Amino acid sequence: MTPTSRTAYLDHAATTPMVPEAIAAMAEQLAVTGNASSLHSSGRAARRTVEEARELIAERFGARPSEVVFCSGGTEANNLAIKGMYWSRLAQQPARRRIVFSSIEHHALLDPVTWLAQHEGAEVEMTPVDKQGRIVVDDLRAAVERDPSSVSAVTTMWANNEMGTIQPISDVVAIARAHDIPVHSDAVQAAGYVPLDFAASGLDAMTVTAHKLGGPVGVGALVIARELEATPLLHGGGQERDLRSGTVSTALIAAFAAAVDVTIGHQRETVARIEGLRRRLVEGIVAAVPDAIVNGDPEPGSDHRLPNIAHVTFPGCEGDAMLMLFDAQGIECSTGSACAAGVPQPSHVLLAMGYDDVAARGSLRFSLGHTSTEADVDRVLAALPAVHQRARRASLVRSGS
């Protein structure tokens, strides 16, 4: 749903509104019958739509069409990448049990890696990040070079989902390449906001998903080098390069491609505009709440930070109280914490960056996107003083109890 005018939606990193072109492409394809694996005319038409989408997406992300494997989204692509690479490498070289990854990975990567450690004999090596949330390259190098022949894969997200910190992917690739170790990157948050060139990056696999860049939820892709072998998770008809089975969703894939086309096509202007909005937001926040701390890399640019994320710690406040008070006024943002209906846990990402429990709980993530306006930002800034005052009072009550 496109956020209505009564809502100031600042949670684009969770999901961003679909672009009209994607909605149109999806609606058009939903009305068309045809299984892309069928041999008749309807099947061929569906296949053509899927392949045109694949070509467009490949082109926009610097990959070859055969390297784009469609799947259900970021979680599946990450699972396929890391489990597939681990199993496949281990079958050839049983000594390769180590997986080296960063301590700030999303649960969609962290949890499959942890599962491999618990059930499949993987030895996981989590490497640290600095206070800005950037991998410490020397530590990652040391982890790999301690015994390179035992590493099955290295995986590092392209841009962090909580602070937007962009990772030194080329350094990571250079370290792993020297030892012929494949590298995967979860680029879900980066896609649409920074240029992604799969071929130039030297990566072996890269995760992207449609709904973070104006497409629908439920479709994404693992971009995976042709020569890289990976063991599939889903067995069946072998539709996607024998790596992923299941009838391909023509409508979702067509919408994904339409979104990529529009979003990457306008990326430069959108990013410049959003960076401006972010500056207005951050400056306004600090003006209203002088002790607020804007986290992450202050420097804009595709080697530094995503243009759309502002992660702010409000000392002496609880993020969830502020979220609720903003929400009551139609302003939507995120605490960035993992909460499965039970007790919200402080983010493992913030803890890895060296924030303590209290700071981790006292933070909010505002994330902008293609529909964001100055009016949205100004609504946040207008509401902030009262929200902040109440949240601080609530926090004092709590610590005093």
Added chain:
Amino acid sequence: MRVVAAMSGGVDSAVAAARAVDAGHDVTGVHLALSRNPRSYRSGARGCCSIEDAGDARRAADALGIPFYVWDMSEEFADHVVDDFIAEYTAGRTPNPCLRCNEKIKFAAVLDRALALGFDAVATGHYAQLETAPDGTIEMHRAIDHGKDQSYVLGVLTQQQLAHSLFPLGDTTKDVVRVEAAARGIQVAQKPDSHDICFIPDGDNAGWLGEKLGPKPGTVVDEHGAVLREHDGAYAFTIGQRRGLRLGVPADDGKPRFVLDIEPVSGTVTVGPREALLVDALECIKPLWCGTAPTETLDCTVQLRAHGDEHRARVSVTGEVVHVELIDPASGIAPGQACVIYDGTRVVGSATISATSRVAVS
């Protein structure tokens, strides 16, 4: 008013929230996450602490069209309710964790947070009634449905707390609440009532305490001090308990025996006949008065456990100590339990039992 409706996921709190909406309040549903490691599914007779319960609360809020949030109160709950429960048992007393939860969590931590965040009141699904007396005192009365009445576990609330509390179900019977829930499309209309202590997974209090406290061997003795058996921990016993004593040898008179006393330091558990359980005088401490403290001896009734009988009593107050003379003797009364004092249906106050005096056996 801006109202926080505490929603456990059960039928009572859902209907209470619905009635607060009907009354024209601006209501926000809040589910309290009290457990640090919530279970996925509800099990047994507990109805508030699993992820499934949080989901039920969320769906009830959807049905009412109100915003819904989960508030993490697990730290406060662990400190004030769970740890207190363990400490009280360790000291040989019998605490009521629901009462403690109302006193320290629902009408303290939650209410304080709500007020600080700009709300005016907290509504819950408790069965009790509030009335404002001509002098401005907020009186709490028993619910219409005496079988469900929860004024006992609310007796610890202060005037300040009551001034910001709403109990929309006090004038209704449970049957009517269930019918109303169904009519409102609330899916939990037929969810069973919860009975057990919510943080003890299978209702096995003694087993749970045993895990927390480890073995603390002691003896079970009769009234004359003769050792009847050994035990692994006095926390497995409560005063008035008859079942599960596993004494082996029958009493001299062949009648059943009951736990009369628990001595926490030595772990000695004394058993004896039913008559020896009867007490006719109580001394209570830490009184909380719903209004002003009585200045002269009060002919009233007292309730000594949740859903327990009313006992006619004569109550007098000396400073912070409440003396209760029971006209109808009570049995199975343990230090640590709350004594709630009633004048008719009105709660006069509440205090914690610190000592009991046995009826002289003639």
